[in-house]
Amino acid sequence: MERQALQKQIIDEALKQGFTDCEVFYLGGESFEVLLMEGEVSNYENSSEGGISFRGTYQGRTGYASMERLEEESIDYVIQAAKENAMLMPEEECEDLFGGEAYPEFNGYYPELEQVCVEKRIQLAKRMEEAALNGAESIASLDYCVLGIGKREVAIANSLGLDISYTKNFASGYVSAIARNGDETKKGSAFWKGRDWGDFDPEETGRKAARRGAALLGAGTVNSGTYTAVLDGKAMTSLLAAFSGIFFAENAQKGFSLLKDRLGEKIAASCVTLRDDALLEGGYASVPFDSEGVAGKNKGVIQEGCLKTLLYNRKSAKKDGVASTGNGFKAGLTAPVKTACTNFYIQKGDKSLEELFGQMENGLYITDFMGLHAGTNAVSGDFSLSAEGFIVENGKIEKPVEQITIAGNFYTLLLDILAMGEDMYFAASGKGSPSVLVKNISVAGK
């Protein structure tokens, strides 16, 4: 069935069946991906999908249900399931729907991106693969070489008259190279994500992955102890992402974040400014509105070390008596509206990497963390993670390091940041950070 007609039909039918208001959220997309192995296409994927998520008020309670079968005969399943779910929910948790507001102009869809033919895309992937294989002498093979295009469409319609939608697309390339020397194996990766194939340099992406892998060969460990360290943008971003939930008002309200009631307090070193910007030009996570139809905004979460705001959806905002920050997102069709970041990044500073090393003199340069989904405690802020990178002596990279764990606490780490790099890394998720110099890093090695 056609998307808009289906949305309307579900709304009409739900109102008829006793819902006092309701909303139909549509999420659809198309994606293309090609995976290469040894110069050949080894996997190729092409897909289109769409589904709806329903929420509505039934007897004063909010009920949710979703489906991917966009046909008339499934409408009844969604409405009946939403009723049953509604009856389990406490009345005071009832979510009121939003009729809409003024929205920023949003330009996220680039049809030209999809017009490059399949053969040409495969060629680009092959060039990236070749550059990675030849990027360093020690490169033995590639772990992955993938090129893709993704398109996403979001449309929200509700019984209050809201009827909005946007489409965005991106192309991306990712390559990961395996470097070998005797029994030692290391991996280096690089990715590109953008909206203009003209910006994609497959050779540079491939070479970058190769260089990163090769540089890590010959790694040793270090003595256990407390170090000063530079966390590069990627490593810092992965930590920030793992602990992003501490900035969600809904977690603070439930006692799952130690930032409850700390607004206006200094929670980070004064060089730290953290933003969540839904409108960042070209940002990977830019959107004109969130899953509740609230317009996207640019927020300073931490400004010069002070906590300025938490991130709100409409429900958590109501509890604190403030306005939603436009961070109410559904993780997928079956997920309820929770809180999520948009482009969530630490603002860059003015120190070059060399200057950061110089200030540190002796310490570690950490380029990657492993095990973030397990080695972090989102409630306490504790982390203990396997890491790799380099030993820095007298301000110069000395040799690679591996088999170490780095332990600390994210809340403390924010206060222990000494300086901010001038570089900027953004992960595909839209989260980002420059390289940062941090003291008091507890390292377990030999």
Added chain:
Amino acid sequence: MLKKSVVENTLSAALGTGADFAEIYMEQSKRSTISVVNGRVEAAQSGMDYGIGIRLFFQNKAIYGFANDTSEKNLIRIAREAAAAARGDRVYTLQGWRRMNMACMNPIRIMPDEVEKRKKAEKLFLAAEAAKKYSDIITQTKTGCLDIVKDVFIANTDGLWAEEQRVRSRFTVEAIASSATEKQSGHLGPGGSLGFELFEQIDVEEKAREAARIAVTMLGAKPCPAGRMPVVIDNGFGGVIFHEACGHSLEATAVARNASVFAGKMGEQIASSVVTAIDDGTIPNGWGSAAMDDEGTPTQRNVLIENGILRSYLVDKLNGRRMGAKSTGSSRRESYRFAPTSRMTNTFIDNGKSTPAEIIANTDFGLYAKQMGGGSVDPATGAFNFAVLEGYMIRDGKVAEPVRGATLIGKGMEVLMKIDMVGNNLARAQGMCGSISGSIPTDVGQPMIRVKEMTVGGRG
């Protein structure tokens, strides 16, 4: 689920592109979840997933497409679009059908979609209450349940026509203990290929008290000392060590690309001789069990390592072609959104000869990891890491004070060779395993084991 003519026309269209093999996978899943925070319902969801995936092989190349629109027109479009990326040099034709009758591996007593949701919520309230009551310092509780009824249909150009209904249920509980400055959590998540009878087989209150006990114990614990030391890992979820350190590297996904440390090591010793490890997709009502894998191959019991010797990889059809090996019934996927590939089912280290008491008594000093958290591994390098959820020091052959914040890191092969004692108290525990074909239910398991020496990360 699909008309025979639609299946035949789609597969014929696929073969018309020159593919030498084509497959249709279709699913309809009804899933229901409830989550309860501090004794109140936080979310109740129901969803119906529905879609189809079409896969074509051109020798060792695979093309995959998926969609929710299952009209014949759309299926044929997906099949034909593949020709843009690959073209075979001869055209194969469709043979007759071989209908597979799957023996029911996981008998279900109480279909979860026929149980009122209120009844499920009541179990969660009970558990929340039990966790809260355990101690005054339990400040938060999260309990939840998930059930899924998944109908799967697979047909391919080898003539396979197979259907299976897969039912799974899971209960989760997390308890958080707090002091003025600290929070620690304990969690458990038992489940199986079971219906609502899961809640008759487990005592949710007992599980809740156990989660609370871990949180309370860890809140009082000192930071774990860092360094290299012997590590005793207890049974059940402790098996995540094998899952991460070895299991992933035995998947043909990594082996066929020569991106695994275990590639080319068949028949060689890769673990100490006290280690025998098995992946068994046929365990009745097991969390990772099914009658067939997601390519329609019957699941089987695969002995991966026998007394330290590598005996088998986990192989799917596509990587089997690349490696010249037969499928081991190990091809799995989260949903139609993913092309299937070799994955684990229920994977465990088998029982050894030592008793748990002997293992502890024989360890002068080390870490006792009673409950493990999750972890991850890079199959290319074999480097892994695990979080220890509940840990204690071992001193003079006795379990001593609790320690928190420990992680275990190392490389798969090194650790496998360093396992020097294996207990006789095998138990399995449930997890969700994420990899390139999505997030799938898998069991991990082992008896208590001792690793002679491991790097322990901590803050002490």
